Amino acid sequence: MFGLTFPPISHLFEWPDFAFEGTPLAMNKTVLIYLVALALTLGLFLIAGARGKLVPTGVQTVAEGGIEFVESQIVSPTLGPSGARFLPLLTSMFFFVFFTNIFEVIPGVQFPANARMAMPALLAVMVWVIYNYQGFKSQGLAYIKNAIFPSGVPVALYILVAPIELLQVLIIRPASLAIRLWANMVAGHLLLVTFAVLSATLWDSTYVGAIAPFAMLVLMTGFEILVSFLQAFIFTILTAVYIDGAQRPH
Amino acid sequence: MLSLLFAQLSFLAQTGPNEMLEGLKAIGAGLGYGLAAIGPGIGIGIVVGNAITAMARQPEAAGVARTTMFLGIAFTEALALIGFVVFILLLP
Numbered sequence: 001m002f003g004l005t006f007p008p009i010s011h012l013f014e015w016p017d018f019a020f021e022g023t024p025l026a027m028n029k030t031v032l033i034y035l036v037a038l039a040l041t042l043g044l045f046l047i048a049g050a051r052g053k054l055v056p057t058g059v060q061t062v063a064e065g066g067i068e069f070v071e072s073q074i075v076s077p078t079l080g081p082s083g084a085r086f087l088p089l090l091t092s093m094f095f096f097v098f099f100t101n102i103f104e105v106i107p108g109v110q111f112p113a114n115a116r117m118a119m120p121a122l123l124a125v126m127v128w129v130i131y132n133y134q135g136f137k138s139q140g141l142a143y144i145k146n147a148i149f150p151s152g153v154p155v156a157l158y159i160l161v162a163p164i165e166l167l168q169v170l171i172i173r174p175a176s177l178a179i180r181l182w183a184n185m186v187a188g189h190l191l192l193v194t195f196a197v198l199s200a201t202l203w204d205s206t207y208v209g210a211i212a213p214f215a216m217l218v219l220m221t222g223f224e225i226l227v228s229f230l231q232a233f234i235f236t237i238l239t240a241v242y243i244d245g246a247q248r249p250h
Numbered sequence: 251m252l253s254l255l256f257a258q259l260s261f262l263a264q265t266g267p268n269e270m271l272e273g274l275k276a277i278g279a280g281l282g283y284g285l286a287a288i289g290p291g292i293g294i295g296i297v298v299g300n301a302i303t304a305m306a307r308q309p310e311a312a313g314v315a316r317t318t319m320f321l322g323i324a325f326t327e328a329l330a331l332i333g334f335v336v337f338i339l340l341l342p
Contacts, residue, residue: 009338073313073317074317078317179328179331179335180324180328183332183335187334234320234324237317237321238321241321
């Protein structure tokens with residue numbers, strides 16, 4: 001349409017294998033981004049921890065700032081003072097999700113690895129196992145009763161509430177956690193691709209016409225930086241809320 | 251909107267059944283995402299508006315209000331995102 005060729009969606013999200021083809025260990029761009037994000041997360045905290053100084057400099061400042069941010073913005077409003085033992089889990093989760101997301105805007109890479117469902121789904125399953133384990137650990141078998149029959153509901157309404165609550169704990173929570181992260185990244189990537197394709201096409205035909213979509217592309221890139229931060233934040237804070245909800249009856 | 255749909259249908263009826271299916275899918279995808287975005291759009295507006303009111307009234311409680319606001323946005327936005335997923339799945 002209008003001389004505009006938009007690449008099919010499969011071309012935007014599927015990458016060919018470049019190493020170990022045909023084996024379960026096949027590598028493509030997505031896997032590479034996951035590995036780099038893992039190395040960045042581990043490296044950040046290992047390097048900062050190895051040379052711990054009283055007055056932080058360089059990497060240590062970033063690591064301490066990150067831990068403090070997660071502590072004050074995520075752990076203390078939801079889990080309270082007893083949540084300190086979840087701080088390492090939540091901090092590493094926040095930084096890993098953020099690093100995999102931020103590759104969306106890094107020039108030369110420009111692919112949010114979380115736009116493939118594999119890692120969001122795996123993280124959601126991990127969160128599901130953790131909060132159910134914490135529920136059984138802190139409440140015993142009463143966890144099932146408290147989860148399915150919330151207090152303060154008229155008895156007659158339990159016919160309606162109990163199946164919904166059961167579905168919520170078993171399926172809806174992990175599914176919405178994974179879908180939220182994945183769909184946000186897919187939408188952001190499509191948005192950037194759309195404006196990039198528009199700019200390139202208009203530059204080819206008119207030169208001047210490319211100004212508007214290119215300005216929009218720059219704006220949207222800034223917006224996507226915000227989104228990749230916000231999605232990491234929301235993923236982590238929802239994990240904290242689910243753990244908190246499982247630990248005590250609501 | 252419905253008359254537009256019927257006009258489209260009568261036009262598509264002259265073409266082959268496969269093309270008609272493709273066209274219907276495209277209409278369904280577009281309408282589906284548009285309809286799915288209405289409710290969450292209003293909902294997020296209410297959530298953020300009330301959070302701003304709370305922050306303006308009690309600036310010392312801004313941190314709690316902001317955290318709760320993000321949670322509310324996340325839960326409300328999930329519906330729009332499910333609509334977006336359906337849109338992607340329905341695309342021909």
